[in-house]
Amino acid sequence: DAGVIQSPRHEVTEMGQEVTLRCKPISGHNSLFWYRQTMMRGLELLIYFNNNVPIDDSGMPEDRFSAKMPNASFSTLKIQPSEPRDSAVYFCASSWAHGYEQYFGPGTRLTVT
Amino acid sequence: SQQGEEDPQALSIQEGENATMNCSYKTSINNLQWYRQNSGRGLVHLILIRSNEREKHSGRLRVTLDTSKKSSSLLITASRAADTASYFCATGLIQGAQKLVFGQGTRLTINP
Numbered sequence: 001d002a003g004v005i006q007s008p009r010h011e012v013t014e015m016g017q018e019v020t021l022r023c024k025p026i027s028g029h030n031s032l033f034w035y036r037q038t039m040m041r042g043l044e045l046l047i048y049f050n051n052n053v054p055i056d057d058s059g060m061p062e063d064r065f066s067a068k069m070p071n072a073s074f075s076t077l078k079i080q081p082s083e084p085r086d087s088a089v090y091f092c093a094s095s096w097a098h099g100y101e102q103y104f105g106p107g108t109r110l111t112v113t
Numbered sequence: 114s115q116q117g118e119e120d121p122q123a124l125s126i127q128e129g130e131n132a133t134m135n136c137s138y139k140t141s142i143n144n145l146q147w148y149r150q151n152s153g154r155g156l157v158h159l160i161l162i163r164s165n166e167r168e169k170h171s172g173r174l175r176v177t178l179d180t181s182k183k184s185s186s187l188l189i190t191a192s193r194a195a196d197t198a199s200y201f202c203a204t205g206l207i208q209g210a211q212k213l214v215f216g217q218g219t220r221l222t223i224n225p
Contacts, residue, residue: 004155033212043156043201043215056212091155101146102213104155 002026004105006092012111018080021108024073025094033102034067034077035091043091049075082112117145117202117216125222132189134219136202137182144205145178146213147187149198156201159187192223 005024013019025032033048047057049069057067064083069075079086089109093102120135136145144163148156162169162178162185169176175188189196199220203213 042217045212045214048212093156101158101161102156103158104148106155 004092004094004103006090006105006108008108009106010109010111012113013082014113015083016081017112018078019082019086019110019112021077021090021092021110023075023077023092023105025075025092026103027073029094029096029103030072031095031097032069032075033093033095034075035093036088037091037107038088046077079110082110084112086110087112117204117214119200119202119216119219121219122217123220123222125224126192128192128194128223128225130192132192132196132221132223134187134200134202134221136185136187136216138185138202138204138214139183140204141207142180142204143207145176145185146203146205147174147176147185148201148203148215150201150218151198159200189221192221194223194225197221197223 007022031050034046035043037043046059047067048055052069065079067077089107091104091107093104095102117136117138126132142164144161146161147159149159150156160171160174160176162176173190178185199218201215201218203215205213
C-alpha cells in the first residue's frame with residue numbers, strides 16, 4: 001500500500017509568492033495532520049482534521065496560512081504571501097483514529113528567498 | 114513550554130552497545146509514542162504505550178512508562194549503524210487526545 005504522499009518534495013519560491021503544499025493520506029485513515037519542522041522550533045503541529053473537518057488550527061502561525069481538506073483523500077496547506085521565515089520542512093501525517101500511531105509523509109522542503 | 118522533553122539531546126555509542134533515551138512530560142496523557150527520523154526523511158512510528166501499561170517490547174526496542182514520574186524511556190539493545198537517527202517521543206493528551214505533542218528529539222549516532 002502507498003503511504004502518505006506529499007507534493008512537491010522541494011519548493012523554492014520568492015518572498016510574496018503563494019505556495020500550495022499537497023497531501024494524500026493513507027486510504028481509510030480519518031485523521032490528517034500538518035506539521036512544520038525547523039531546527040529552532042522542532043516539530044510543530046499546525047492543524048489537524050478529523051473526517052475532513054478542521055478540529056484544531058491553534059498551531060497555524062498567522063492568517064497567511066490556510067488549510068483545506070475537500071475530501072478524504074486530499075488536503076492542501078497554502079501560504080499566501082510567503083515569507084523567508086516560512087522556510088521549513090512541512091510534513092503531512094494521517095492516522096486511523098484517536099490513540100493510534102501517525103504515518104508521516106516524506107515532507108516538503110520549502111525555501112522562501 | 115514543551116510537553117515532551119527528551120534526554121539526552123545527543124548520544125553517541127559504539128555498535129553493539131545499548132542506547133537509552135528518556136522522555137519527560139508535564140500533563141496527563143492517554144498514550145506515549147516513540148518515532149524515529151532518519152536525516153531528510155519523515156518520521157516513522159516505532160512503538161506506542163498506553164497510560165495503563167508499564168512496559169512494552171518490539172524486537173530490539175523496549176519502552177517503559179512511569180506515569181507517577183511522568184517519564185518514559187526507550188532502550189535499543191545491540192545497536193546497529195542503521196539505528197543512527199533522531200528519536201522523538203510524542204504524547205497523546207487526554208484532552209484533545211487525537212493530536213500528539215512532540216519533543217525536540219535525541220540524536221543517536223552509532224559508531225561502527
